Amino acid sequence: MAKAEPGWQILRGGRLAEVTRRRAGHADIVIQDGVIREVGENLAAPEGAAVVDASGFLLHPGLTNAHTHGHGGLGRGQGDRWSLETLLASAPWVGGSRALSDKRLSVLLCAAEMVAKGCTTAYDLCTEIPLPSVEGLDAVADAYATVGMRAVVAPMVADRSLYEAIPGLLDALPDKLRREAEKIRLRPWQETLAVMEQALRDWRWNAEDIRFAVAPTIPHHCTREFLCGCRDLARKYEVGLHSHVAESKVQALVGLQSYGMTLARYMDSLGLVGPQFTVAHGVWLDDDDLRMLADRGASIAHNPASNMKLGNGMFRLKRALDLGVNVGLGTDGVTSGDNSNMYEAMRLAAFTSHVQTPDPRAWATAEQVYHAGTLGSARAAGFTDIGAIEPGMKADIVFLDLATPHWMPHNATLNQMIHAEDATAVRHVMIGGRFVYRDRKHTMLDMAKLAAEAEEARDRLDAANAEQKALFDLLEPVVASFCSGLAARPYHLSRYMCDAPNSGI
Template identity: 55%
Template sequence: METKVIRGGRLLDITSHSAPYCDILVRGDSIAEIGPPGLASPEGAAQIDATGRLMHAGLMNGHTHSHGNLSKGTGDRWTLELLLTAGPWITGGRQTEEKYLSTLIGACEMLLKGCTGCYDLMVEFPTPSTEGVAAVSKAYADVGMRAVVAPMVADISFFEAIPGLMDALPPALQKDVERLRLAPYETTLANLEAVVKGWSYDREAIRPAVAPTIPLHCSDDFMMGCRDLARGHGLGLHSHVSESKVQVVSGLKVYGKTLTSHIDSLGLLGPDFTVAHGVWLDDDDMRLLGDHGASVSHNPGSNALLGNGIADTRRMLEFGVNLAIGTDGASCCDHQNMYESMRVASYVSHVRGPEWQRWLKPEEILRAATEGSAKALGFERCGRIEPGYKADIVFLDLGAINWIPVNDPVNQLVHTEDGSSVHSVMVGGRMVVENRRVVGVDLVALAADAERVAEKLKGVNTPNRALYDRLESIVGSFCPGLARQPFHINRFGAH
């Protein structure tokens, strides 16, 4: 088995907020030994010079959407519901090449910004395909990044899911949105089954999962079908739960209970279940999630951009919820930068109130963005730099301006680092970013491909754009009306 020894670097120690000089011996894809400078290494071990570098465990993105990378920056003042309305416009008409390309753009951005694994809720309309999932998985494999590829599925369209919304549309628009109908759930479950049965990647690197997108968008039979499929094959489950106030108000109307108690009654909650966002979870919801050992991917940048509010992460931790951190898709966060997600996670916990002891600590945020996310993704032995763990290591340039001077490396990683100091990245013992370049990827060629494809998609999606323009004012007034209805908790920044 190939051995490598990393010498001369400083290793981040989260507990003591320090970064002592350490050598690291890597055997195969894992860390074999860590010791003071001068660590003995087997003859023939490759030497990696980490002089002037700070080493930290690869960040893990708890929630993203690969299809968003071709549409970054498209919207500005979009609520979640307007974003969902814009879905056919900004992600429609994709062929296999575009699915691959969109994923590759995000994978490169994540690696260049110190992130070595992600939970990708990719979408295909009207149902997932083995070719589409293969294209997305191949992009991660090509750059050597870990990923959970979770087809995001539904059998109820957004317009059918929000009570009263369809009736609020004039008949001509009702007819137009009817063509946004999704495949029957039996078809989608069969397609998911085919994806899982044909899986060819090592599950320690790239694994499948099942993502019933939003409970309101999935019939109960479909939710239970997803549950059985996931549990039968040992896969993760991931869903957007209580992301917006529109969702929680609609959930009460449709189910007569919170979305979390609804999916609990369907038997979905468990240690393999990840809630995306969870902004509008109440205490009982969080207790249920904690008791089931479930995870929440906290995506604070997206929650702020889409106006969904501020999640109560301190309360989640108090109820024993496993906290992960994510960016969300590039069309609702506009980047794939986990350093920024960590910083925003810190800031929004501060603006919840003056009780500073309840604000998240930088070490809690860093643990959530590494170990917490790794747990949500289902990657064991990831998220720490310790013997027995996978060798997923980010090397930051301590000569970069963010680190002059080094005072408290944990605080600086969360509050100061912006990704610009990432010099190289190792995943599973293999260097995948070297000297600020993704190994094997030509960004100039990638940019040319992206330009060409974006232009093509713009043409293809012109009718979808026109449909969005006709829907914007109706969805944009109906949904905020729902969000103004009373609910027993408040997560908005102001009343």
């Protein structure tokens, strides 16, 4: 859990990353009970304060991963040339047969990577099939507590399978495969809502900044009644909502076909969109969608790595910012983005904005990307006291070693952080004033033990899920062919980096 380090501390001699300065200047940071109290040069140390020598380090606020999936940890590296819909079809194989200990272990693996790569908070859309469990959600929270991170735990839920959610997909399957796909059923929405409400009533983690949210996975994977139930549950307990909206062209087309409006407009028509609502991906949002999200105070979690790996297209980061939308950054899960490196997410967010137009004035700046990875992501996750190193903020601080080659010489702080940093300069990570990662080693975890547990789980789950793997191998080519054919249909904008009749690029 994000336990604050008690007492006074002062970090001396480090350089502080700031949007207003091209090259970070020196600053001392005074911390009391895990909260930053003062920032400035040559500060007096409070009586009895522990002194931390930060000379030779660049200090920046811990990064917030605005969209990830902790259940993916044990499924890392399974897929290549998978679309989003193919990835969804793999779920019974990649995520099947897990014991409670496996669910916790999967999150531990992801959290360990995030902390080692400068990330101190995560918005985790975790899933259990066929519905979430109170014990499983508690295990996810316990994993983040063990590593020492802040988190939002959002059960990712639906009441329609992939084959029910995409019109025509079930009918496209051969008879034998159709019968197998028809067996893939989720529990009635009333049961899922009941479990989430019980988990909310029993939630014991808020005091440790491990919060709860509700994540109806994809709008058309949920019935109208279920979406409204998720809305009402979130309002009742004053927690966030998070959903994959217009991630792929298939989603965008199905939304228009099913509801006669874009998916974002559909969610808004049901009253889900507001300041506590986060859109995951949003690749296929049009300008009217973006304006509506800005007007409602909603956020977007931009995941550039998985958007490219899964072939979903290029999100219009600069356009969303220009229209006033709060944008955070995420890595997505390690089965879709394949790592939990927020520095990579920032770099790719910058680079993918560059390749969409030859006009540099229409590119996102390093300062905008840095804001998205810190304060923008924090806001998307519902936090107001992280994402900056200033008085009143939690002391979540990353120490980058300036003796690392890509910081030699240190010319322009944010440019180098966004365009060059790859997490290899991360030396220490502090959360709430407590070192959870020091001298490139976790202080809360036995990584050798974790590695052994992961290898044992892989062997056991491979055997347990062999039949599901065989079924997926039969389903995959049909799902891929049908969905790529569907995605070839016209839409009123294009986010692919290729020439096409309907290209809006």
